[in-house]
Amino acid sequence: MSMLEVKDLHTSFFTPSGEVKAVNGLSFQLDKGKVLGIVGESGSGKSVSAYSIMQILTNPGRIVSGSIKLHGEELVGKSEEEMRKIRGNKISIIFQDPMTSLNPTFTIGNQLREAIILHTDRSKKEAEARAIEMLKLVGISEPEKRIHQYAYELSGGMRQRVMIAMALACEPDILIADEPTTALDVTIQAQILELMLSLQKELGMSIIMITHDMGVIAQICDEVIVMYAGGVCERGTADAIFYHPMHEYTRGLMRSIPDMSDDEKTRLVPITGTPIDLLHVPPGCPFAPRCDRAMKICLQEKPKEYWVGRDHLSACWMNVKNGACYEERPEEGTVEVEEND
Amino acid sequence: MSDSKKYKNILSLQIDPDLFEKASDEEKAQQVTMRESISFMRDAMRRLRKNHIAMISLCVILLIALIAFIVPSFYPYTYTKQDVSAQNLAPFQYSAKEQAKIAKGISVFPHIMGTDALGRDYAIRVIYGTRISLLVGIFSALIVIVIGIIYGSISGYFGGKVDMVMMRIVDIIYSLPDVLIVILLSVAIKDWVSTSQSELIARLGAGMVSIFIVFGLLYWVSMARQVRGQILSIKEQEYVLASKAIGSSPARIIRKHMIPNCVSVIIIVAAMQIPSAIFTESFLSFLGLGVSIPMPSLGSLASDARTGLRSYPYQLIFPALSIFLIVLSFNLLGNGLRDAFDPKLRS
């Protein structure tokens, strides 16, 4: 059984100007010890997916339908009190900006200790010892000294390490990382990603990595979900997504990234047009208005998710047209991977 | 790979193969909608219109203003005309003389709010008082806007030492007791006002003139502070840097980039300034420092009513009610404007 199973999740924000369908039918399974990446541009619904799992959506957002099962236990419909026991304890989250998620008026030791005491029955002294241990674990030098410091005294990379320490203090099964390295420089990003991977192996947890950076995805993820305008374009193993993308959006995304090894400076192939207005989502595929190969059906009807490989699903009418998709998961060895053009 | 399985979904869905034709650019473009163009002002006004309390307040203010500025021109009584036979009448009561007239068949306009101790029609005096209050509110807002914007934007734009000195001056002004200054000023300029050639100044009286001077001298400081704060934050915006890179002069940057982005703060502070100025004027008139006799003000009317409070409570109730309505409506409208122009501030 999967550790986390999300089925047909729909989350909307009910704004004064209308309903914004931020997440529109997200399904996935996360196994123990795996790193799942959710990649998408701004407004794709990747962060809202994470907040829905944690049920920390801000007003006027709420889960409309769908199911989120942790170890087979349904989370949708749980009371705030029940969710509080799960947050930080079984599922933890770290955010893009560690400055705003750390309280500036308390020392980091104080905040770490509080987080530990909240979820375990450790005494103050034991919690302090655990806090120091956690800071050591995330590679902070002189943790005994650091616990008496405030967030503003630390650098961005340091703060993100403290956030990770705080998130992992109760040994959660799942760590959700919402753009944890976006605000950091590449050399610091490399440190943090390395740290996350080593901790994941050490503690045997699963990670949901939310990012817009395909490079970060390639570096640490086993499985990938590609999202666009609240909908899932395709999902599958990292290799399947990177080497055999089966959705026009994913293909376009790959083409528009400059290639470091290309010395000829070949002209980039961008995706034309602009992102859609989430208040006016077209009836068909949300990517259709920007898709070079869009067909009439793409504009009229939303494509369903079909299997396009053994570990690969895609929601694109092109696959239906090419007859490259299946309603059920294909048996091993029955599919040769379609070469894309 | 079996073809039957591959094509299963297409067949089972029974989709018209024509639908798999390439879509044209026009078809795609149809789905891209750009939202209706809304300028900042229109957007704010739309939000204001949705705020019922603010809209009711606005209507009340407009109604009061309409009465205060139009009714006196055709009202049969004037605020100065005394009638010894009609002292302290209750609302809609007629004096013996007036009853005699009515008996003769001559129609007499009723004293809607009665009369005062000198037999003057009270309704017209309250209307005049309201007019004075509104004028004080509007003029003080104008004074505050002009001085506050100029002072605040210079201080904010140049920053550094200029800002330091200008803001310390503001701090000093802030700590001056305004009532004391009004009293001192009204005594000091009494002779000048009474001998003034200008009819307007003479009619307003030393108290009123000093109130306006004090508004001009002291009341703009909060506007100046707010505008400066706003300018300081706008200064950090990249569009100001962009304008500098283009080669714009400081005057152009202040005029084109800074002031237009301060509009919300200016409107909000000005809207809040009006009730506080009206209140100050009423308060000073109540103490006898405001308008000069015989001109009525809501404050002086309330003050005069104190002597006969037990017998004629309505003489206090009418001006008090008027002050209450004006100040409350302006405050509520001010809140509405703040919410409309600065949605972030709304809690």
Add this chain to the structure above:
Amino acid sequence: MTEQKAFAPNPEYLVQVSHLKQYFPISTGFLKTTMLKAVDDVSFDIRKGETLGLVGESGCGKTTVGRTMLYLYQPTDGEIWFDGKKIGSKESLKEYRRRAQMVFQDPYSSLNPRMTVADIVAEPIDVHHLCENKKAREERVHELMRLVGLNTEHATRYAHEFSGGQRQRIGIARALASKPEFIVCDEPVSALDVSIQAQVINMLEDLQHQFGLTYLFIAHDISVVKHISNRIAVMYLGHMMELASSNELTHHPVHPYTVSLMSAVPVPDPQVSRKQKRIVLEGDVPSPLKMPTGCPFRSRCSRATKECAECLPPMREVSPEHFVACHHV
């Protein structure tokens, strides 16, 4: 880079920066100020029609270099030469402000929310009185909007009604309005989504060909800088560490900092990424207020020796057109 007291302009270059220094006073306590050396003795030249990339991590001074080059800050020391003329006098600045322009990072804060697109784009025209009448101004605005791929029907709209990519196009149209020869692009695509980044990069390249523009392209994303630049300069803590052609720099970085920077760039290819050997730098960038003595990078450098602590390594040409500031090459 030897003793060069009297600077002589070289006609081959459009922009020349010589020993540029930019210090900011920072108050560090009551009546105490410390100098923050945002840019410390940086020299480089840009050829006509060339794109020079400037990379580095946040706080390395790359944005300050761009802004000081346009005289948005008065340089503490050093000279800026443009088209054979020294910039600094009032007359030179007025002309320079027309011929050199800037594209900003944040498409949201760089456009005045109270101005229409037409007024934003026309601002350089208005400031420099480049159009004789209203009609000519409107025609020019429409021409500029078409040039950057904007619908001219949207000229009367406000900037907040557009998406990030379209806003950046408005910013570029504004920069082009005064027909400049040199444009400082300060992280013009960093705030944009990947799919939009490519559109803007392509457009900047097209405009460069069409108008013979010269760019200083500042960014932290090395793959983007490599794609668009002819040469790349790497900065660290206000100093220039390495300068070489973009292919040379990305394939054969010499400075230890550049080497680790290149290895830290995530590659969007899982198999390559898994095999990639990363040199993960220890620690954080030191505060520019507490700079290490000698080489600024030595506190994180694995090859640091006594010599590095003692004196600042000068820029040396290690191979043709490849300059490095390191004692160990």
